[in-house]
Amino acid sequence: MKRALNSILTSKWTKVVVFLVCLVPLGVLLWKGYQGDLTANPIEFVEHWTGDWTIRFLIITLCITPLRKMLRLPLLIRFRRMLGLFAFFYVCLHFLSWVVLDHFFNLHEMWTDVLKRRYITVGFTGFVLLLPLAITSTAGWIRRLGGKQWQLLHRAIYFAAIAGVIHYYWLVKSDETKPLQYAWMVGILLAWRIGYWIYGRRQRSGVRTLPSKEPSTAEMA
Amino acid sequence: MDKRVPQLSYSEVTPKGVYTNRRNFLFGLAATGAAVSGWKSFSRWMSGPATGSVPAPLSGFTKWPDSTTEPITPEKDVTTYNNFYEFGTDKGDPSANAKNFRTTPWTVSIEGEVKKPLKLHMDDIMKLAPLEERIYRHRCVEAWSIVVPWIGYPFSNVIKLAEPTPKARYVAFESYYSMGQMPESVSAGIPFPYVEGLRMDEAMNPLALLCVGMYGETLPNQDGAPVRMVIPWKYGFKSAKSLVKIRFVKNEPPTTWSLATPNEYGFYANVNPHVDHPRWSQATERRLGNFFRRPTLMFNGYSDQVASMYTGMDLRKNF
Numbered sequence: 001m002k003r004a005l006n007s008i009l010t011s012k013w014t015k016v017v018v019f020l021v022c023l024v025p026l027g028v029l030l031w032k033g034y035q036g037d038l039t040a041n042p043i044e045f046v047e048h049w050t051g052d053w054t055i056r057f058l059i060i061t062l063c064i065t066p067l068r069k070m071l072r073l074p075l076l077i078r079f080r081r082m083l084g085l086f087a088f089f090y091v092c093l094h095f096l097s098w099v100v101l102d103h104f105f106n107l108h109e110m111w112t113d114v115l116k117r118r119y120i121t122v123g124f125t126g127f128v129l130l131l132p133l134a135i136t137s138t139a140g141w142i143r144r145l146g147g148k149q150w151q152l153l154h155r156a157i158y159f160a161a162i163a164g165v166i167h168y169y170w171l172v173k174s175d176e177t178k179p180l181q182y183a184w185m186v187g188i189l190l191a192w193r194i195g196y197w198i199y200g201r202r203q204r205s206g207v208r209t210l211p212s213k214e215p216s217t218a219e220m221a
Numbered sequence: 222m223d224k225r226v227p228q229l230s231y232s233e234v235t236p237k238g239v240y241t242n243r244r245n246f247l248f249g250l251a252a253t254g255a256a257v258s259g260w261k262s263f264s265r266w267m268s269g270p271a272t273g274s275v276p277a278p279l280s281g282f283t284k285w286p287d288s289t290t291e292p293i294t295p296e297k298d299v300t301t302y303n304n305f306y307e308f309g310t311d312k313g314d315p316s317a318n319a320k321n322f323r324t325t326p327w328t329v330s331i332e333g334e335v336k337k338p339l340k341l342h343m344d345d346i347m348k349l350a351p352l353e354e355r356i357y358r359h360r361c362v363e364a365w366s367i368v369v370p371w372i373g374y375p376f377s378n379v380i381k382l383a384e385p386t387p388k389a390r391y392v393a394f395e396s397y398y399s400m401g402q403m404p405e406s407v408s409a410g411i412p413f414p415y416v417e418g419l420r421m422d423e424a425m426n427p428l429a430l431l432c433v434g435m436y437g438e439t440l441p442n443q444d445g446a447p448v449r450m451v452i453p454w455k456y457g458f459k460s461a462k463s464l465v466k467i468r469f470v471k472n473e474p475p476t477t478w479s480l481a482t483p484n485e486y487g488f489y490a491n492v493n494p495h496v497d498h499p500r501w502s503q504a505t506e507r508r509l510g511n512f513f514r515r516p517t518l519m520f521n522g523y524s525d526q527v528a529s530m531y532t533g534m535d536l537r538k539n540f
Contacts, residue, residue: 039301039302039312039313040294040295040297040298040299040301040302040312040509040510041302041312041365041507041509043507043512044365101512103514104512104513109502109505112502113501113502117500117501117502118500119500170500171500173310173363173410173482174306174310174409174410174411174481174482175306175310175408175409175410176410177310177408
């Protein structure tokens with residue numbers, strides 16, 4: 001069972017399939033556009049669609065480590081970078097739809113909004129936080145920064161996910177159902193990490209099976 | 222990258238029961254998410270053919286001479302992109318969920334500080350004054366706008382009929398509400414029934430319309446059937462839908478959105494490009510169907526008819 005799973009996880013075809021599946025939200029959006037099925041306010045629809053999928057991909061990316069640990073499938077790590085980059089891909093589409101479709105490059109209007117509108121301020125912050133993570137996602141950058149530094153930098157995804165949820169929560173007028181669903185998911189995923197970290201520390205100080213070497217914090221992110 | 226292998230003692234290994242529980246928990250979480258999203262479409266599919274009221278052609282209305290000549294928004298947009306939170310908060314929810322809304326029989330109760338409290342049946346309302354088609358601009362507080370050919374008559378006709386006493390200084394409107402017909406209202410985040418209000422002079426203004434139809438037909442359910450207000454110089458939420466009660470009162474009546482979020486929505490809610498919503502700008506708007514935003518006009522372009530009612534008022538304070 002486990003062996004079969006692992007051979008699926010290591011197959012290069014699995015990566016191809018996951019990649020294509022990650023493109024489905026974009027495909028559906030394009031199809032809806034082609035069909036003229038983007039509601040009476042297509043620009044708003046594109047903004048909401050790409051925003052929704054950004055948060056969803058951030059959540060999926062944050063699921064990888066807990067799933068690796070709980071299901072004992074370390075090979076899941078093979079998909080984390082791709083999923084994270086898809087979160088970045090959708091946030092770029094989200095940002096571009098705001099810049100091009102919503103404001104049509106009106107820099108003054110947009111910058112005023114970034115400074116003045118708190119939901120845009122926090123959303124923009126989340127986007128900026130993801131930029132260095134996307135840039136340093138290559139093996140070359142991991143080597144250049146060193147594993148520890150790289151891990152530390154990439155913890156920024158926690159704050160990007162929190163920013164994304166707050167951005168959505170501050171945007172809605174009164175129905176908070178969906179932003180709160182996302183808040184719960186991000187909250188549980190971050191709480192799991194805190195729990196795991198505390199558990200790990202207690203093990204280290206108590207049982208002392210690893211007297212000199214502490215378990216790699218790289219495992220945590 | 223990391224070649225260190227953590228050495229685990231047996232006592233550290235999570236007991237099987239614990240991790241399978243966690244696994245179940247995660248699967249449970251995912252399943253719940255899928256179930257929530259699937260439920261909506263499933264319940265719509267299960268509910269079968271619509272049993273509610275549908276629009277019927279209207280005739281015998283005249284064309285109001287002061288209508289805007291701007292291009293009319295396609296009817297499909299006005300009937301599929303709605304804010305009617307009793308039927309759900311997504312723009313597409315009201316058209317999907319109001320299909321079974323029954324608007325016959327329908328009575329509107331007129332009460333409060335009036336000489337003649339009345340219960341008007343829909344038939345009476347249709348005949349109370351000559352129907353006019355008026356093409357108005359309609360500006361939502363969310364910074365989108367539409368141009369709609371409404372059918373109705375000035376609300377002042379109702380006021381004259383009810384003969385308010387000198388004590389009446391405001392008019393309070395109440396929309397229909399029942400959990401049975403509007404189960405999606407639970408997650409709206411605003412209190413129901415929906416209530417709105419106008420100052421007496423605003424309600425008397427010739428532009429304030431009691432509306433019974435649009436696009437040549439009676440109102441579709443999602444647009445506020447069978448009878449609603451249309452107040453074109455104020456943000457859309459002031460124009461209460463599916464009215465069941467009109468009450469003449471002494472003091473400023475509570476209004477739903479300012480009950481829900483008092484710092485964001487005031488009693489007046491006049492369209493005003495200079496007074497922003499706390500969270501977004503009101504300087505521009507997107508007309509549905511247009512790519513570029515357009516500047517928002519003071520009082521939605523109806524200054525000549527309404528601005529005099531607000532002279533000397535600080536519109537920043539009375540937003």
